[in-house]
Amino acid sequence: MLTIWGRLNSHNVKKVVWLAEELRLNYQRHDVGCAFGMDDAYSAKNPNALIPTIEDGDVVLWESNAILRFLAARHGGDALWPADPVQRALADRWMDWQFGYAEAQRPAFHGLVRRSPEQRDPAAIEQATVTCNRMMKVLDAALSLQPWLSGAEFGLGDIPMGVYAHTFFALGLAREPLPHASSWYERLKTRPGFAANVMIPLT
């Protein structure tokens, strides 16, 4: 049984839960982080005081994208995380790229979702929105050449940015048409693990 610690309204936790469902793993999730706090037992597993953390048999692991790679490699065979180094690297780069995107989107997410209107910084939200649109155009151009960020098939490379793209579209941050990114997002919505765990109200 896989154990996942982390509140589900966290982007980084959503990634892990979505993958667990793609892999049809038996798992239990415990709410940790923000209002749920972190006890000493949790801090002993993850010295960063961040979520998510998993325990899978003999392994305790933190860092969401490392968790994705580990679970796919251990439980997924070749399907979501191809052994071929070229295919793998072309998908993997989107997983690293996501951390830069997350930095760009954070002021918009926190400003619009986690702050009251009086606490908002409109200039920071505007700057974040401009940067996110610029980055999403890069993603849109990639998806004009292939159906998935992972290549011809859905895979691990789609999961981190899939989670952040939901926030981008759900917050209405798009300033201009992103036809390929939009149709990729529509296809993600048909995946049960995405619909159930990523497309939840933003809080």
Ligand SMILES: N[C@@H](CCC(=O)N[C@@H](CS)C(=O)NCC(=O)O)C(=O)O
């Ligand atoms: N690079 C880390 C970042 C983890 C992270 O920043 N997690 C946030 C939530 S998305 C967190 O733990 N925030 C503090 C909290 O929830 O108490 C990862 O990908 O796992």
